[in-house]
Amino acid sequence: MKRIMILAGLLALTGCATKSGLYEWGGYDALLYQSYKEPAGAQKNMQTLAAHIEALEKSGKRVAPGLHADLGTMLLQAGDKAGALSNFRRERELWPESAVLMDAMIKNLDNTNLQGSRS
Amino acid sequence: MKRLGLICTSLLVLLAGCAAPPVVKTDMSKFEAAKPRSILVVPATNKSVEVDAPNYLLTTLTVPLAEKGFYVFPVHTAKTVLEQEGLYEGEQIHKQPPEQLAKLFGADAVLYVTINQWDAKYVVLSTTVTVDFDYRLVGKDGTELWRANKRMQYTPQNNNGLLGAAIAAAIERAKPNYIPLTQMANNDVFVYGPTAIPNGPYSAKVQ
Numbered sequence: 001m002k003r004i005m006i007l008a009g010l011l012a013l014t015g016c017a018t019k020s021g022l023y024e025w026g027g028y029d030a031l032l033y034q035s036y037k038e039p040a041g042a043q044k045n046m047q048t049l050a051a052h053i054e055a056l057e058k059s060g061k062r063v064a065p066g067l068h069a070d071l072g073t074m075l076l077q078a079g080d081k082a083g084a085l086s087n088f089r090r091e092r093e094l095w096p097e098s099a100v101l102m103d104a105m106i107k108n109l110d111n112t113n114l115q116g117s118r119s
Numbered sequence: 120m121k122r123l124g125l126i127c128t129s130l131l132v133l134l135a136g137c138a139a140p141p142v143v144k145t146d147m148s149k150f151e152a153a154k155p156r157s158i159l160v161v162p163a164t165n166k167s168v169e170v171d172a173p174n175y176l177l178t179t180l181t182v183p184l185a186e187k188g189f190y191v192f193p194v195h196t197a198k199t200v201l202e203q204e205g206l207y208e209g210e211q212i213h214k215q216p217p218e219q220l221a222k223l224f225g226a227d228a229v230l231y232v233t234i235n236q237w238d239a240k241y242v243v244l245s246t247t248v249t250v251d252f253d254y255r256l257v258g259k260d261g262t263e264l265w266r267a268n269k270r271m272q273y274t275p276q277n278n279n280g281l282l283g284a285a286i287a288a289a290i291e292r293a294k295p296n297y298i299p300l301t302q303m304a305n306n307d308v309f310v311y312g313p314t315a316i317p318n319g320p321y322s323a324k325v326q
Contacts, residue, residue: 021186022185022186022188022321022322022323023185023186025182028181028182029178029179029181029182030178032177032178032194032195033175033178033179033298036171036174036175036177036178037171037175064185065181065185065189065190065191065192065193066181066185066191066192066193066194066196067193069192069193069196070193070194070195070196072196073193073195073196073199074195077199091193095190097156097157097190097225097227098157098190098192098193098225099225100223100224100225101192101193101196101197101200101224101225104200105196105200
């Protein structure tokens, strides 16, 4: 009974949210939640997000605000500076509102280039 | 079959909830005058005893605001940048001048949330899960554009007798699921309730 009500509630919420849905999120919020809850799975969640974004880009769909940037930060935290950089640049390209933050992130990366990665 | 009926009924009830028109609308004149395009969501101030609540809440705010048509700054990136500035706790972050935060990120508005309650209480064979949030949106010039409060409660029901009720309550108490409740609270204040905010620049209804 409890499960059914939760399920129904979730379905209804999803129904409401997708009626005028602007973006395909690919479970971005749930992936982030899981990574905060169980950091051991963060790497796998990052890969799932990366695959979702890649699929959207391939099909020419607009990637939702923040997805490239947060993937970039996750890649940076995993030590992949080149991956981080290309994602920050793509976020800036797609979303002009992100320019100040993305420029700062890119500049910061350029300055620390070839130094050890932060964990 | 009985289950299917139940699902349909609860779906209808919930859908009806979505469609219900707002009764008394909040004054949106400051919001409309500021016309924010982008919203920076910063980690919440936590008055609950659950230390992880601000992180969990943070993951639920992007989707409803972006679907309203706003550019929402990447929450994980913003949190990381703030930590690099030495700002780890929501309470500290909320004490910073909003103008300064907005400038640092290039944001038009900053969303502050305070978690008043985030708990699961066990009282005689039932567990009640409660979330209670204060939401506040401040423009880049420091003007408050909008505010709202939302409290959501959930008590799992069980009709399988005393033992069933006790088990259901124990399960919910051991592993309460706050996220659906939090999502409902967010959707209610931003999208469906009387405090619903205007559409942002990327909304299909604006373009």
